[in-house]
Each structure stands twice: as structure tokens, then as C-alpha cells.
Amino acid sequence: MEQKKKNFNSSPLPFMGQKRKFLKEFKKALNAYSPTATYVDLFGGSGLLSHTVKSIYPDATVIYNDFDNFRERLDNINLTNQLITDLREILKDYPKNKRIEGTYRDSVLNRIKTDNENGYVDFITISSSILFSMKYVLSFEALEKETLYNCVRQSNYDASGYLEGIEVVSSCYKELFDQFKNNSNTIFLVDPPYLSTDSSTYKGYWKLKDYLDVLEVLNGTNYFYFTSNKSSIIELCEWIETKTPMSNPFNGSTTSTMNTTVTYNSGYTDIMIYKVV
Known part of the structure; x- marks a missing residue:
């Protein structure tokens, strides 16, 4: 049986200026x-x-x-999901929506730093999980200067079929x-x-x-x-x-x-x- 294509009502990844309300x-x-x-x-x-x-x-x-x-972010969604899964584990006993401090902050930054040095980090998406609402950074250096909050997403992102049939230029x-x-x-x-x-x-x-x-x-x-x-x-x-x-x-x-x-x-x-x- 052919699987029904998912229709997205918002961008599958955080994006400023998306027209979901329209x-x-x-x-x-x-x-x-x-x-x-x-x-x-x-x-x-x-x-x-x-x-x-x-x-x-x-x-x-x-x-x-x-x-x-934006395709680069979509193509690396599995890496982003893995990073967020690891952050979720680091902060599993930490209060929700509270400022991340001390050794927890160190652990969070070290985990992100590892991917930044060895692979790929979607800083816009990660920002939505550890920064205050609507605040974004584009580099690890900028992230280090920010106050972190435990608002880590509790489920994985999914962009399956999002651009299917669309010509991308x-x-x-x-x-x-x-x-x-x-x-x-x-x-x-x-x-x-x-x-x-x-x-x-x-x-x-x-x-x-x-x-x-x-x-x-x-x-x-x-x-x-x-x-x-x-x-x-x-x-x-x-x-x-x-x-x-x-x-x-x-x-x-x-x-x-x-x-x-x-x-x-x-x-x-x-x-x-x-x-x-």
C-alpha cells in the first residue's frame, strides 16, 4: 500500500519568517x-x-x-536529532525551562563542541532547544557567550518527503x-x-x-x-x-x-x- 504523503503546516526545522500563520x-x-x-x-x-x-x-x-x-540543514537532520537526543540525556534530571549552569552547562557546550569540531551543527535548530525563545546563534563562539536554558525538544525532527517533487535551485x-x-x-x-x-x-x-x-x-x-x-x-x-x-x-x-x-x-x-x- 502506498504511504500517504505528509503535509507540513510549518517548517520541519526552526526558521525565522516562515509563513505558517498565513x-x-x-x-x-x-x-x-x-x-x-x-x-x-x-x-x-x-x-x-x-x-x-x-x-x-x-x-x-x-x-x-x-x-x-536550507537543504543543508534538512540533509543533516539525523545528526541534529542525535545531538538533541544527547542533550536530552545530559539534562534529563535538570529543571525544565531553567537556566543551565555549572557542570551541566559545561557538559552541554562540550557535547556541541565535539560535533562542531568533527562534523556538523545546525546552530539555528540547536538554539531553539537551549536558548531563550526566538533567539538564535550561528556559531559555537557566539553560543558560548549566551545564557543557556533547558528547553530541549523532546522528540525528533522529521522532514520526510518535505521537498518531494519540487525542483530546488x-x-x-x-x-x-x-x-x-x-x-x-x-x-x-x-x-x-x-x-x-x-x-x-x-x-x-x-x-x-x-x-x-x-x-x-x-x-x-x-x-x-x-x-x-x-x-x-x-x-x-x-x-x-x-x-x-x-x-x-x-x-x-x-x-x-x-x-x-x-x-x-x-x-x-x-x-x-x-x-x-
């Missing part, structure tokens, strides 16, 4: 698009949007631009766009890093110019575009349309929003804009 609205909006089209995920991130499209439209061609090399989004821009049966998934952010899990620092460059892929194309109210990009495009001869790439599109809470007194609004031409 999946319900994203799936609903996909009904307006062709089930046999080519979907090009220009800023692939964790691949969750690509996975979702392929799960709903198995006959679609889905191209995932893995510019941040790694290139500049502009080059990838140029390959498909003249294909009328292409839908672009456009989820760039947030404006003026310097996140350790992204490559580089995104400025206003970078954001405006991305808008060029929206002219005359079918697209899903993700941003937030922090960027003010929608207001900027409205201003450009009224003050200059340029058009607004969001004209004729549909907008969906999702409120995201960061702390008890702060948050922001995620925005999904989509259009069929």
Missing part, C-alpha cells in the same frame, strides 16, 4: 490559480510555500529558490525571474526579508532600494507578495502612483492581513497581497 489564507487564495501552472518561489526561505503549493496542486511545477541553503532571484517572466502560466511567490532588518538567519541587510527592486517582478505578473506594516511599502507605492508617472504594482490585487504578537505589548501586521492577471 497558510490557511494562502491555501484559500490558491483556488484562483491554475493547478498545472509553474510556481516560482523567488525567496524560498524554509520552502513552506513551495511545499504547500505542491501538496495542493501535485501536477504543478514548483521551483524553490533555496538561496539560504539556488540563484539570484533576479536571474530566476528572468527565466520565467515571459511565461504567462507562471505564478511568482515573493517573500523577501523584511525591510531594514539584519537577521542572522538571512543573508545581508535589506534596504529600501532592495525592496523597490523586488517590486519590478510584480509588474504584469501573477504573484503572491508578502510584507508587513513595518515596511510601509504599500503606502510608498500609493504615493509614487499619485506623485509620479509610475504605476502602482498592487492595483487590482487582493490583500489579506494577519496580526503577529511579539511580546505582550508589541506586535506587527503581516500582509499577503496576491493578483491574477
